[in-house]
Amino acid sequence: MYVKIKSFWDFISATILLSNYIIIYESFDGNIELPLGVILTLTLEKIGKLITGKWYPAIFARPHDACDCSIFNDGGAVGGNPGFPSGHVAMASYFAYVMVFKYFENNYYNLLIATLFPIIIGMSRYFKRCHNIYQIFAGWLLGIGVALFIKYIIYHKNKEKIK
Numbered sequence: 001m002y003v004k005i006k007s008f009w010d011f012i013s014a015t016i017l018l019s020n021y022i023i024i025y026e027s028f029d030g031n032i033e034l035p036l037g038v039i040l041t042l043t044l045e046k047i048g049k050l051i052t053g054k055w056y057p058a059i060f061a062r063p064h065d066a067c068d069c070s071i072f073n074d075g076g077a078v079g080g081n082p083g084f085p086s087g088h089v090a091m092a093s094y095f096a097y098v099m100v101f102k103y104f105e106n107n108y109y110n111l112l113i114a115t116l117f118p119i120i121i122g123m124s125r126y127f128k129r130c131h132n133i134y135q136i137f138a139g140w141l142l143g144i145g146v147a148l149f150i151k152y153i154i155y156h157k158n159k160e161k162i163k
Contacts, residue, residue, distance in 0.1 A: 004073040012124035013073055016088050019095035033157070034098060037150040041094045044142055045087040053082035059134040060084040069130035078130075086131045086139030092121035093143025094150075101151040118143065 003014045023034045052060040062069065062083035069078050071088075096114040104110045122136040131139075 002072070004068060006068075006073075007128075009124040009128045010068070010073045012120060013088055013128060013130075016091050016095075016121060017071065019091060023095065031102075033150050033153050034102075037094055037098060037146050038091070040149070041090050041143060041146045042087065044146070045085055045090050045139070048085050048138070048142070049082035052084045059132060062135075063129045063132060066128075066130050069125075069128065083131050084135045084138055085142050086122070086125055086135045088125050089118050089122045089131075089136050089139030090143040090146075093118040093140045094147050095143075097144050097147035098150050101147060102154060 003010075003017070005011050005014060020038060023038055027035045060082060061080050062078055064079040066079045066081070066083070067077050068074055069083075096117040097111075100106065100110050100114040118140050122131075122140065125131045125136060126133065
């Protein structure tokens with residue numbers, strides 16, 4: 001299986017695969033909460049698509065001309081299928097913020113830089129016509145929510161080590 005790249009936006013969308021490899025690598029150092037966050041993010045994303053898939057407003061369905069929107073940029077036409085929230089943006093948001101929370105000072109500058117990755121992924125998903133703005137924003141909220149949850153777990157894990 002390989003990543004299908006036919007455009008610049010396909011390439012940008014495919015960069016999300018790198019974040020998963022980095023998180024898996026981090027888990028070899030005992031940071032098991034990072035891959036658990038990936039599992040939680042993807043599970044909540046799938047549940048969101050299952051729940052909202054039959055809802056009426058068009059904000060929950062992918063644009064009608066959506067094509068090749070999977071993680072490997074393949075899969076053919078998916079227009080009208082559930083797309084709320086965007087899994088690519090949720091993973092980009094989770095990855096960017098959990099890395100800032102874990103390894104960098106939590107200031108506005110670092111958080112702004114971390115926000116650039118989900119914005120760029122969101123732009124690629126929008127310009128590929130895989131998602132609309134509402135789905136992208138929901139993916140961003142999902143990712144940052146799970147990252148905050150993992151930050152909470154890491155904080156309490158480190159607090160117990162000190163005692």
